[in-house]
Amino acid sequence: MLQRKTVAESTLDLLNELMQLPELSSFFLVGGTNLSLKLGHRVSVDLDLFTETPFDSDVLLGALEKRFADLIIVRHTPGAILGYIRRVKVDFILYEYLLLEPIEVIDDIRLASLPDVVAMKINAISRRGVQKDFWDIAELLDHFSLEQMLLFFKQKHTATDVGHILRSLIYFADADGSEPPLSLKKHNWNSVKEKIKRAVRDYIKAQTQG
Template identity: 45%
Template sequence: MLHLETIDPPTLELLKRIMQIPEFSGVNLVGGTSLALQIGHRKSIDLDLFGQVDLDDYQYTTVLKPFESVRLINRTINIKTFLINQIKVDFVNYPYAWLQPCQTIDGIRLAARSDIAAMKMAAITGRGTKKDFIDIVALLDEFSLENMLRFYRQKFPDGSEFMVLKSLTYFEDAEGEQAPVMLKKMDWAAVKRRVITETKNYLDSRAGQSGH
């Protein structure tokens, strides 16, 4: 069952329409919106669609023509960001394998939470947002930090666990940001305390193992 209270009805309708388009059959919903729909912890407003999608600008224009309002706001080789009906949508041609099969609920293809955990670990090494840390704490209710780091290593063999651990307790970029609307009680100070404690416990356990 999806937690439909986490996204606005127009966003849900847009997501379902995109999921039905054959050219986007290789993409899955990832990130905070996918996690929110699965566990119901907070509101989310953007759509992050990752997977196999290799369209040029003209093909995107053609495929998205049926939508009422479409504007390309950013593009790189593998990432196209659109405002579709005033909703921000990222299409990412994504080379990394999925750790677990995505599940389809109500016509929406959702990345597994292990994949979302790995991707959140990767996200904070760039610039950790308040939403990223909140999502990580929500995931810590299901997975240990040790397991989340294992997912990260499996998904990103070329990644740096050292950078993840360093980034886990670096909150400066996130401090000034507005917090998302929470549906489960969670304040920012408690989020930081939880992440710091979990990171310290993990590092202490690693030090203990290497001391034997």
């Protein structure tokens, strides 16, 4: 069952509409809204829809314009459409990385698996994380060990060296100034950082002792 309290009803209505569009039949939900709907840890407002299947972005754009009169396009390239529908940020992106597990369908919504979203979140933080990414990682540490999470990343991105990932996970300077998400589990930014730092310390200790 999805944790619907984490997403505005109007955004859920939009998500359901998007899931019914034939042109989006191969797209699935990823990102923070995927995690919030599954884990219920924070409010999420964006819709990130990915597909493994190459698509004609002009055809998709035409279908979206026909269906949603208030569509605002921010970026339109052969593999991506970024914009807003009903003031909700919505991204449609070709994602050509291996899926670790099959797409899940819950309440008629197609969702990437938790291992897949874990790998995406770690990748996002390695590039330049914002607070919501770290909050998601902290929540995911209640469901997976850091070792498991790094394995998901390595499997998806065929990476072997995770040293830069470990450094990124405890580098909070850029994220300190970004907007915090609304927690539904009474967490705060300091507790999130401490939880991640502890997980990294424990992981490094286990690796050096092994």
